[in-house]
Amino acid sequence: MHRLASLIMLIALVCVGASAKAAEPVVETDPRVQSDGKGWRVEKARVSDPARPRVLLVGDSILNGYLKAAVKALEGKAYVDAWVTPLCQSAKYNQQLGEVLEMNGPYQVVHLNTGLHGWQPGRIKEGTFEPLMEAMVKTVREKNPGARFIWASSTPVTVKGKPTELDPTINPVMIEQNRMAAEVMARLKIPVNDFYGLLSGKLELARGDQFHWNGPAYEILADACAKRVQALISARQSTETK
Numbered sequence: 001m002h003r004l005a006s007l008i009m010l011i012a013l014v015c016v017g018a019s020a021k022a023a024e025p026v027v028e029t030d031p032r033v034q035s036d037g038k039g040w041r042v043e044k045a046r047v048s049d050p051a052r053p054r055v056l057l058v059g060d061s062i063l064n065g066y067l068k069a070a071v072k073a074l075e076g077k078a079y080v081d082a083w084v085t086p087l088c089q090s091a092k093y094n095q096q097l098g099e100v101l102e103m104n105g106p107y108q109v110v111h112l113n114t115g116l117h118g119w120q121p122g123r124i125k126e127g128t129f130e131p132l133m134e135a136m137v138k139t140v141r142e143k144n145p146g147a148r149f150i151w152a153s154s155t156p157v158t159v160k161g162k163p164t165e166l167d168p169t170i171n172p173v174m175i176e177q178n179r180m181a182a183e184v185m186a187r188l189k190i191p192v193n194d195f196y197g198l199l200s201g202k203l204e205l206a207r208g209d210q211f212h213w214n215g216p217a218y219e220i221l222a223d224a225c226a227k228r229v230q231a232l233i234s235a236r237q238s239t240e241t242k
Contacts (some may be wrong), residue, residue, distance in 0.1 A: 003052070005121055021122060022223070024233050026040055026085060026086055026087055026096075028232055029119065029187065030201075034080050034114070036066060036115060038084070039058055039084075039085055040085050040086055040191060041083075041127075042081070042082070042083050042084075042104065043081060043082040043083075043084070043099055043173070044081045045068075045075035045079035045080055045081055047079050050158055051208070052077075052078060052079055053077070053078040053079070053108040053109065053233050054078065054079045054080075054081065054106070054108055055074065055078045055079065055080045055109045055137075055229055055233075056080075056081050056082070056083065056098065056100070056101070056104070056105070056107045056109070056110045056147075057070065057080060057081070057082045057083075057105055057107065057109065057113075057225065058077050058082075058083045058085070058100075058110065058111065058112040058113065058114060059082075059083075059084060059085075059112070059113035059114060059152070060085065060086055060113075060114060060115075060116050060117055061084070061086075061116070061211070061212065061215075062086065062113060062116065062211075062212070062221070063082060063084050063113060064084055064156055065213060065218040065221070066153045066218040066219075066221040066222040066225060067080075067082050067084070067222075068222075069218060069219055069222030069223075069226075070155035070221075070222040070225045070229075072222075073222060073223065073225075073226035074226050074229060075228065077230060077233065078092055078108070078109070078233060080229075081104060081107070083097070085114075086113060086117045086208075087114070087117065088114060088116075088117040088118030088123055088124060089114070089118055089121075089124055089128075089129055089133060089136070090124070090132060090134075091117070091132070093132075093136070094132065094135050094136050094139045097136065097139050097140070097143075097145045098139045098142070101140065101144045102143050104198045105143065105144045106144050106146060106147065107144055107145075107147050108146070108147060108148065108232075108233060109147060109148045109149075109150065109229050109232050109233060110140055110144065110147045110148070110149050110150070111150045111152060111193070111225055111229055112136070112150070112151055112152065113151075113152035113153075113154070113193070113195060114154075114164075114227075115153075115154035115174065115178070115181070116154055116155070116204060116211055116241055117159070118177065120224050129181075130180050131181050131187075133180070133181055134184055134190070136189070137149065137184070137188050137190065148195045148232040148235075149190050149191075149239060150190070150191050150192075150193055150228050150229065150232065150234075151181060151185050151190055151191070151192050151193065152192070152193035152194075152195045152224075152225070153178040153181065153182070153192060153193070153194055153195050153197070154174045154177060154178055154188070154195065155174075155195050155196055155199050155211075155213070155221075156171055156174065156196060156199055156203065156206070157170040157174055157196075157210055158171075158203055158206045158208070158210055159210070160208065160209060160210045162208070163204065163205045163207065163208040164204055164206070165203070165206075166203070167210060172211070174195075174196065178196050185210070186199040191228065191232075193195040193224055193225065193228050198221065199213065199217055199220065199221075199223055202220070205217035205220075211235040221230075228241070
């Protein structure tokens, strides 16, 4: 009995260590794009009804802004986990995404909104953005093959102190990355949640620090996120009942 208890304890310690690795925070060295709220983390919902769908929202500090409202909008319909990370398109991002999915899934829907940490020169090497996006989709499909997938475009970047003006240096990078991401998603038949388009005509809702937004903007993103997630859940349930 003592040996059995020791074995159980060892297994538990291994599992805890693996979870810590998956949720290990990444340091963002650029002071302009910090977490803006709770830190980088994996946040898990408490599941009491195993029949209810589970959803994973992935994003950066923008997700921190709309997460609470999205969870509320999906209350009673789905359990919502979140992975909030500053990682941009990279092999490391795809590796950690795979770990999060493997250790915390399976999920019925995965909604990803990542990009505001990849505009600095050198972070994403030229010619690698689209292959990395394709590898990201492959990671989701391999680690969580039953999941429906939604990609959300990056939000606009404004001039610091002039929130109604688009930043002339950074925002064109976001536009180009959104364009490339949309082409990848079209090839792979994955729906796009146009977060950029939702806020590009509402720059007065920008906070003025270039990247973040005031409450009404996050409500718009939360509503769009929840509606797209709910639509995929409903479509999946309809298919399963046929």
